[in-house]
Amino acid sequence: MFRPYRRASQFAVFLLMFGIPLLNLWEIYAITGTFYAINIGGLGIADPSAILQSMFAAGQFAPPILFSVFFPVLFAFLFGRVWCGWMCPYHVISDGVAWARGKVRGMIGGSSEPETWVFLDPFKANVTRYSFLLLGTAAAGIMGIPVLNYVNAPGILSAEAMILVRNLTISIEMGFIAIVLLVELLFLPRFWCRLFCPTGAVVSLFRAPFTLRVVSASNKPGSPCCKEEQCSAACPMGLAPYREGGNLLCTNCARCIDACRGEKGAGLLGFRGFQD
Ligand code: SF4
Ligand code: SF4
Missing domain, CATH: 3.30.70 (Alpha-Beta Plaits)
Incomplete structure (x- = not known):
């Protein structure tokens, strides 16, 4: 029932990653930026985890920058982690990897049914990802570098889409995405979103009884x-x-x-x- 709508949403956002730089190439600037921070008609909207990292790295808490996370935070309070399930470009690729893993397992004699196998129970998975978020945020404050932004999968993918459209190339950061997807394919399906992703961890925090x-x-x-x-x-x-x-x-x-x-x-x- 929900599947076609979820897929339509995921692919629309995936195409948007390429559509934004294409529009900018044609000198249409109504929408600019990447999924780290995007500007729609003058309204700045940023990934809360990227802003958190940047503020700790800079050692400054600037209220105007905080306003850029207002809509993502409001969205999370109302709809939960819908960004992850319905929009994130990494998640749709991860879906494809999980599908491919099922096919490969089927071909080598295993079951091609969806896997119930998970690494760590939900409590330990949450402890792992919030420990990673805390360590990364502390490292940003100590080193003055927004370290977790270098492993922000949706941000990296949209930045890479921009580089691809503008320069017909990709950068070394795509290597990180490739390694994570390879690990998901061969060993730990869905491990990035369950155990590490800072964006998913921060978005999850904005919960209320009405969410x-x-x-x-x-x-x-x-x-x-x-x-x-x-x-x-x-x-x-x-x-x-x-x-x-x-x-x-x-x-x-x-x-x-x-x-x-x-x-x-x-x-x-x-x-x-x-x-x-
Ligand atoms: S956890 Fe991170 S990579 Fe996974 S869907 Fe959410 S934002 Fe995307
Ligand atoms: S993440 Fe799991 S429990 Fe939550 S909506 Fe998806 S299938 Fe259901």
Whole structure:
């Protein structure tokens, strides 16, 4: 149900990465910048994790710069980590890598079904990514260099798209993306978004009781709604969606809702307030 809309959103944002520099080449500047920081008709919108890094590296907390994160923060408060599940260009490539991994496993005799395998349970995964964020932010403050911006996957990808469109080349930073994707393909599927990405970690922090989240209409709260647990098998973040829709790892991607058969074929998972 949600899949075609999610794919349309992901590909639209992916194309936007190339569309912005193309428009600028044609001297149309209504929209400029990359996914580190973008300017739409004079309105600056920045990745909160990139701003956090820049401020710690510069040792200055400038209110005008903070305004650039107002809309991303508001968006996160309302819709959760939807940037990750529905828009991030890295995530759509990671989806492709997970699909390719499934095909390769199928060809060498394993199952090509979605993997339930995850590295570290959700609690340890969150501890890992927030430890990484804290260490990186401390390093930025000590060294005066926004170190985590050098591993900001959506920012790197959109900067590389700009370099490609303008100069028909890519930079050394693309090597980082290639290595991460190779590790996901061969060893640790989805490890970057689950365990390290600073953008996803910062966006996850803006939560409130009213934030959009997945809930189960089952009369067995905390237990699987059905025996098969198709939702858990579909979740790329390694969550049990019937009880962990509110986990900081959840990207509101809605894969679990699409996969849910519930009891007697009636889906029980849905976004809170939008259930049947
Ligand atoms: S965790 Fe990072 S790389 Fe993954 S989808 Fe979110 S922003 Fe993109
Ligand atoms: S719990 Fe559902 S919405 Fe959240 S990440 Fe997992 S599959 Fe996506």
